[in-house]
Amino acid sequence: TRTIGINNSGEWKRSSTKTGYSNIVRCCNSVSYKKFVNFALDQTTHHTLLLPSPLQEKYNSLNSKDGKGELSMLSFQAAKIRLLRSLIIESETMQVLDFTAFPKAEYDTPIFCANFFTTARTNIVVLDLNPLHDIINQGDYKEKYFKSLIPLGLKYAEHFPWGGKLTSESIKFFSPIVIWTKFTSSAQNYDILYSAFKDYYKVWLELVGSAVKETDESQILRNLQAQHRYLTWRAEKDPGQGVLKKLIGDTLAKDLLRNFLFNGVDELGSKKFSDYFPQYRLCLAMVNSQHNIEGYLFISRLVSLHLKLIVAYLTN
Numbered sequence: 001t002r003t004i005g006i007n008n009s010g011e012w013k014r015s016s017t018k019t020g021y022s023n024i025v026r027c028c029n030s031v032s033y034k035k036f037v038n039f040a041l042d043q044t045t046h047h048t049l050l051l052p053s054p055l056q057e058k059y060n061s062l063n064s065k066d067g068k069g070e071l072s073m074l075s076f077q078a079a080k081i082r083l084l085r086s087l088i089i090e091s092e093t094m095q096v097l098d099f100t101a102f103p104k105a106e107y108d109t110p111i112f113c114a115n116f117f118t119t120a121r122t123n124i125v126v127l128d129l130n131p132l133h134d135i136i137n138q139g140d141y142k143e144k145y146f147k148s149l150i151p152l153g154l155k156y157a158e159h160f161p162w163g164g165k166l167t168s169e170s171i172k173f174f175s176p177i178v179i180w181t182k183f184t185s186s187a188q189n190y191d192i193l194y195s196a197f198k199d200y201y202k203v204w205l206e207l208v209g210s211a212v213k214e215t216d217e218s219q220i221l222r223n224l225q226a227q228h229r230y231l232t233w234r235a236e237k238d239p240g241q242g243v244l245k246k247l248i249g250d251t252l253a254k255d256l257l258r259n260f261l262f263n264g265v266d267e268l269g270s271k272k273f274s275d276y277f278p279q280y281r282l283c284l285a286m287v288n289s290q291h292n293i294e295g296y297l298f299i300s301r302l303v304s305l306h307l308k309l310i311v312a313y314l315t316n
């Protein structure tokens with residue numbers, strides 16, 4: 001198989017040894033997310049034939065406007081995976097990972113999602129298998145994918161406490177095992193984050209591996225619409241947008257978001273953001289009001305506590 005990677009100076013290269021990033025740490029921080037991505041790519045190649053995505057040619061490496069940071073992009077596809085892509089940002093002040101894998105519409109498998117934003121002092125982390133369908137009202141979907149994964153979620157819940165306020169939409173895109181957390185920078189925290197990343201990715205690969213191809217056209221369409229809704233949300237509301245615009249300017253940032261990170265948003269469906277999220281059209285201020293967010297937060301904490309009690313009861 002052809003193998004590819006990004007070298008340390010950010011130049012695109014083909015390497016004969018492995019698929020992934022060069023592991024050399026470019027900057028001052030104690031963590032480099034390149035090893036996370038390399039682990040994932042390596043694991044993936046054990047399960048499936050990973051092919052370069054057509055996006056790779058255009059999206060590979062960019063320097064930030066101030067010349068002090070570098071953005072490295074990798075993208076692939078596979079038999080069951082429409083797009084597996086990663087963005088790593090390394091600069092003097094931050095390390096960022098945005099690693100997401102989208103299954104093809106014939107599979108209702110969750111979307112793998114790892115978003116880590118790291119500065120010298122703090123870290124904002126989302127690690128999840130984002131459910132494709134509603135896990136609150138669609139019990140069978142929750143049962144199919146998440147019931148057996150609750151112990152995995154609990155394994156990290158104690159070390160990585162809930163990160164705080166979220167919009168109600170984000171909560172709905174997250175699974176019961178989401179790691180949504182903020183922590184101070186330390187080698188120990190990165191070790192545990194790496195371990196969680198490895199666990200979650202291996203589980204995701206198993207789910208994709210055992211997924212059975214859907215043949216019912218209406219189910220495929222449902223999966224496709226769910227993927228498109230997800231892409232629409234993220235392309236519009238990604239909290240990293242501001243950082244990206246600052247690093248590479250408005251035009252490039254928008255292009256990167258719509259055509260690389262959330263590729264498919266303009267092709268997989270024709271609905272717009274306001275069709276999927278009409279609440280934002282009329283009354284943005286209300287949706288964002290403290291009251292609403294606190295309400296959801298309160299409920300989600302209750303649910304999570306409840307879940308822990310049930311698990312404790314069942315395992316005793």
Ligand code: BLA
Pocket residue numbers: 089096097098113115116117124126130165166167169170171173174234239240241243244
């Ligand atoms: C903050 N990123 C956040 C937050 C969430 C996410 C939940 C905190 C709450 C919020 O601002 O909404 C991530 N939200 C997600 C994810 C989903 C979602 C993964 O709904 C999926 C459905 N983060 C990145 C990248 C950058 C980044 C690429 O992924 C930078 C280039 C930065 N995330 C970033 C920053 C914040 C943040 C700077 C803080 C934003 C703020 O406080 O305003």
